[in-house]
Amino acid sequence: MQYYNQETLIYLNGQFVKANNAGVDLFGQSLHYGYGAFEGLRAYSTHNGTRIFKAEEHFERLQQSCKAIGLPYSWDNRELIEKTYELLEVNNLRAAYIRPLIYSGSNMHLTASDHANIMIAAWEWGPYLGQNLIKVNISKIERPNPKSFPTSAKVSGQYINSILATSDAIQKGFDEALLTDQDGFVAQASSENLFIEKDFKIYTPPLGNIFPGITRETVIAICKSLGFEIIEKRLSVKDIYEADSAFLSGTAAGIIGIKQVDNVVFPEEWEDSIGSSIQRKYKNLVLEQENYEVII
Incomplete structure (x- = not known):
């Protein structure tokens, strides 16, 4: 490009x-x-x-x-x-x-x-991961330990970690990678935050071992404004595999739905998911097609 x-x-x-x-x-x-x-x-x-x-x-x-x-x-x-x-x-x-x-x-x-x-x-740059549902894998590369590096800062050097994880995922036929933390819990994608839906509730990893995304904060606010329950908790790989649906959030990517993780395809149709509703709300928000002050 x-x-x-x-x-x-x-x-x-x-x-x-x-x-x-x-x-x-x-x-x-x-x-x-x-x-x-x-x-x-x-x-x-x-x-x-x-x-x-x-x-x-x-x-x-x-x-x-x-x-x-x-x-x-x-x-x-x-x-x-x-x-x-x-x-x-x-x-x-x-x-x-x-x-x-x-x-x-x-x-x-x-x-x-x-x-x-x-x-x-x-x-000019379209959505970083495109607009179609994506396939992701659980990477063998871990997020940096927050005790060794200020992982809440957007610092150039730490993105070598992201480049390695993404490149490996693409070589294996996926679009993006999910990285675990030092304890084996799924933290985030290489440059986006992760959300999963299970039993009509939204879950996302808590702050501490993840990047505190501004789009992540916006998604949390959207969930609350729409009346969806959102829970911040550490997520295991098993939690990800057993989710009904999932999506990523980030400034470059926007809100992008996940079709599958590794070989596990999510059972819920994206159009019927809570994530799809959040995606539409987010698009209306950034384009100022609704009251911007509602979730600031």
């Missing part, structure tokens, strides 16, 4: 510059050690114009991710949101995926950087 052309602009340290002229610091810690933090946002074309969904929450999480790894963050989030809207305008984008990245300067030592840069890019 081509993410930019000769005319594409990015926001880089206070200026809009052409993406192909940005340059790379070949001695930066982010390049050598994965010492950086990033976010993923989506802008939607609504009847109210181009709107970035939960921009404040995403930039606040970006700031907290930097704090978690000692990466300097000197920017004002309100200004960054304004610049992001401006970035969409100068690139003539009404709907887009947005990627802010905080990366460090030159430093070959294994010490926290005293300087950081910011880059924000945007491009």
Whole structure:
């Protein structure tokens, strides 16, 4: 996929510059050690114009991710949101995926950087996992232990774990991978949160060994607004296999239904599932086709 052309602009340290002229610091810690933090946002074309969904929450999480790894963050989030809207305008984008990245300067030592840069890019990108039901497998690769790494932060280096799990799943004929935690409970997909339906209730792994997704929080709020019972508990592989249906949530993927896990096909038709109702509600929410304030 081509993410930019000769005319594409990015926001880089206070200026809009052409993406192909940005340059790379070949001695930066982010390049050598994965010492950086990033976010993923989506802008939607609504009847109210181009709107970035939960921009404040995403930039606040970006700031907290930097704090978690000692990466300097000197920017004002309100200004960054304004610049992001401006970035969409100068690139003539009404709907887009947005990627802010905080990366460090030159430093070959294994010490926290005293300087950081910011880059924000945007491009047209459909749902990350497509729009059809997906097949996933239980990966042999585990989520990082939260005692060894701030797993609640969206930090560049930890996504090597996700790349390995996803690549292995695709090689085996699946679309995505589910990763277990250090105790063998299913935590999440490589970059999405997991929900299962069983006996008209929705279950999702609790915070602690998972990434605290903003879309996950939105799904929980939607469940409550629709009157569906949602329970946060640790889920075994057996729990996943015995579910009636399941789905993933994430900014890039949206809400995507799961057809099967390993060789187990879920018995409930997706169109009849609670997940399908949540998917429709979420789409209406981000497109502002209903009262946005209901579940904020």
